[in-house]
Amino acid sequence: MDKKILVTGPFGQIGSELVPKLQERYGKKNVVALGHRYIPEDYDGVLEQGGVEDEGFMEDLWKKYDFDEVYHLASLLSATGEKRPDLAWKINMGGLKNVLDLSRDNESRVFWASSIAVFGPTTPLNGTPQNTILEPVTMYGVTKVSGELLCQYYNEKYGLDTRSLRYPGLISWKEKPGGGTTDYAVEMFYKAIEGEKYTCFVREDTELPMMYMEDAVRGTLELMDAEEENIGVRTSYNHSALNFKAGELVEEIQKYYPGFEVEYEPDERQKNADSWPNSVDDSKAREDWGWDHEYDLEKMVKVMLENLERKLN
Numbered sequence: 001m002d003k004k005i006l007v008t009g010p011f012g013q014i015g016s017e018l019v020p021k022l023q024e025r026y027g028k029k030n031v032v033a034l035g036h037r038y039i040p041e042d043y044d045g046v047l048e049q050g051g052v053e054d055e056g057f058m059e060d061l062w063k064k065y066d067f068d069e070v071y072h073l074a075s076l077l078s079a080t081g082e083k084r085p086d087l088a089w090k091i092n093m094g095g096l097k098n099v100l101d102l103s104r105d106n107e108s109r110v111f112w113a114s115s116i117a118v119f120g121p122t123t124p125l126n127g128t129p130q131n132t133i134l135e136p137v138t139m140y141g142v143t144k145v146s147g148e149l150l151c152q153y154y155n156e157k158y159g160l161d162t163r164s165l166r167y168p169g170l171i172s173w174k175e176k177p178g179g180g181t182t183d184y185a186v187e188m189f190y191k192a193i194e195g196e197k198y199t200c201f202v203r204e205d206t207e208l209p210m211m212y213m214e215d216a217v218r219g220t221l222e223l224m225d226a227e228e229e230n231i232g233v234r235t236s237y238n239h240s241a242l243n244f245k246a247g248e249l250v251e252e253i254q255k256y257y258p259g260f261e262v263e264y265e266p267d268e269r270q271k272n273a274d275s276w277p278n279s280v281d282d283s284k285a286r287e288d289w290g291w292d293h294e295y296d297l298e299k300m301v302k303v304m305l306e307n308l309e310r311k312l313n
């Protein structure tokens with residue numbers, strides 16, 4: 001029998017790259033994209049439209065499709081979450097609660113996106129361990145820590161198969177990120193290619209864990225493919241690839257665009273960035289289900305520029 005898959009947040013930065021991969025695997029008719037406001041004109045697949053926090057709507061959706069697996073990506077990110085904390089709580093927590101309840105009642109498997117935003121200023125800054133202090137300063141981070149605990153609770157209490165990754169800043173060219181703190185790392189590429197000066201909203205020495213999207217999507221699918229007995233973490237796995245300072249990314253881009261200019265004008269997002277680690281230790285993911293990244297800084301910058309040049313020209 002065909003597997004039915006639900007993707008929430010299907011047209012965001014991650015979803016827009018995960019959905020085609022899921023369609024390839026399970027067939028177009030079996031992957032349901034639950035969009036909200038923004039629906040790309042060229043989207044080719046099964047489409048539903050509504051809010052993840054709407055309990056009745058989500059219940060009807062499950063009745064209609066009887067999902068086997070859910071990729072729950074819909075979320076307000078860190079910068080938007082600071083502007084609208086109440087809405088962030090409503091969407092991030094309300095959405096996850098609905099997904100977990102319906103998955104429990106209908107025996108669906110769940111993937112949920114967590115983030116390095118679960119960490120905070122009291123967390124060890126370098127090589128952040130899997131099990132550590134989680135005292136985030138953003139509402140986004142608060143919802144991610146609460147969500148991780150909820151996922152673990154549903155696994156322990158109800159035996160629900162919940163799996164999750166603490167994504168670092170994700171670098172991609174297909175869809176722009178929206179409302180996050182790590183967005184500068186993507187914006188830079190656009191400005192370099194467009195021949196414009198970039199005003200970076202974090203300091204030059206701001207260092208954060210990052211990952212090329214292809215790695216992130218592959219990691220997500222590998223985690224979902226892993227045998228259940230190998231999953232030792234039901235909150236969310238540290239998931240890491242590379243770390244760089246904003247200035248180091250600029251230097252790497254300048255190898256291709258020597259005239260690329262950047263000035264630094266930190267804004268309120270600097271505080272979020274400062275509260276997150278420089279690097280995280282993801283050895284648990286590597287041991288449990290064989291995670292390994294493919295893209296380092298050089299390779300990521302090269303491929304990003306090639307793809308984005310093609311897209312923009």
Ligand code: SER
Pocket residue numbers: 077078079114115116117140167168169170179180181182183
């Ligand atoms: N990229 C996200 C953000 O900046 C972190 O998960 O909000």
